[in-house]
Amino acid sequence: MVLASAAPGIFSAGLDILEMYQSTPERCVAFWRALQDAWLNLYGSRLITMAAIEGHSPAGGCLLAMSCDYRVMAEGKFQIGLNETKLGIVAPFWFTDVMLNTIGHRETEKALQLGALYSAQQALSIGLVDKVVPLAEVMPTVEGELKNWLQIPAAARVITKTSMRKAVLDRLRSQKEKDAQFFADFINRDSVQKSLGMYIASLQKKKN
Numbered sequence: 001m002v003l004a005s006a007a008p009g010i011f012s013a014g015l016d017i018l019e020m021y022q023s024t025p026e027r028c029v030a031f032w033r034a035l036q037d038a039w040l041n042l043y044g045s046r047l048i049t050m051a052a053i054e055g056h057s058p059a060g061g062c063l064l065a066m067s068c069d070y071r072v073m074a075e076g077k078f079q080i081g082l083n084e085t086k087l088g089i090v091a092p093f094w095f096t097d098v099m100l101n102t103i104g105h106r107e108t109e110k111a112l113q114l115g116a117l118y119s120a121q122q123a124l125s126i127g128l129v130d131k132v133v134p135l136a137e138v139m140p141t142v143e144g145e146l147k148n149w150l151q152i153p154a155a156a157r158v159i160t161k162t163s164m165r166k167a168v169l170d171r172l173r174s175q176k177e178k179d180a181q182f183f184a185d186f187i188n189r190d191s192v193q194k195s196l197g198m199y200i201a202s203l204q205k206k207k208n
């Protein structure tokens with residue numbers, strides 16, 4: 001399975017910030033449950049999963065890419081990373097776990113505190129992506145890599161992938177409701193709503 005985007009220049013802009021702003025606790029819980037389930041399915045997929053990152057990939061977009069087995073990113077101006085702290089919010093523990101498994105403890109600690117967004121070359125240097133190629137070569141590169149992965153006997157690959165990812169998946173599975181409630185409570189704090197409001201305004205200002 002290849003994750004790619006139909007929007008030029010944007011692999012994924014992450015979660016819909018407007019869903020987190022001035023919402024109700026009930027809607028926040030439902031929103032979070034949908035995200036948890038989508039992520040459990042992706043990270044726990046038995047399929048070979050690859051991200052064709054042909055554009056920006058902040059926050060939830062970075063989570064999607066990191067949750068794949070292999071990542072190819074376009075060189076150039078695009079950025080990738082978990083930038084949550086820049087919005088005044090916090091990367092949930094399962095976002096953190098996936099990043100820890102991808103780039104290790106020291107880089108994750110820096111990346112998360114700073115809300116760092118990396119260029120493709122920087123991402124390659126810390127292991128956040130596996131390959132950087134010109135934009136037009138992203139999809140052909142993914143397809144070529146997929147052929148390599150398909151050579152591996154499927155049952156052996158799936159057992160290996162499942163055992164590598166089990167602990168992180170089980171950690172969320174065992175506390176889904178608590179996590180959803182925490183999200184709804186956190187996001188509706190006055191200080192967090194204020195930060196999100198300012199961030200949305202800054203996105204709109206950038207456009208004008």
Ligand SMILES: CC/C=C\CCC/C=C/C(=O)SCCNC(=O)CCNC(=O)[C@H](O)C(C)(C)COP(=O)(O)OP(=O)(O)OC[C@H]1O[C@@H](n2cnc3c(N)ncnc32)[C@H](O)[C@@H]1OP(=O)(O)O
Nearest residue numbers: 013014015016017018056058059060089090183186203207
């Ligand atoms: C305890 C746990 C608590 C909380 C955990 C929450 C975890 C959160 C995870 C997330 O994913 S939060 C989302 C983070 N995303 C971002 O910070 C990305 C913000 N967007 C951008 O930086 C840029 O839009 C861009 C993706 C780089 C693309 O730039 P470009 O110049 O091409 O487009 P433009 O900025 O003009 O955007 C077009 C349009 O889309 C709106 N937009 C962009 N991103 C989002 C988003 N994530 N959610 C909602 N809307 C978004 C942007 O405001 C523009 O809208 P407009 O046309 O109406 O002005």
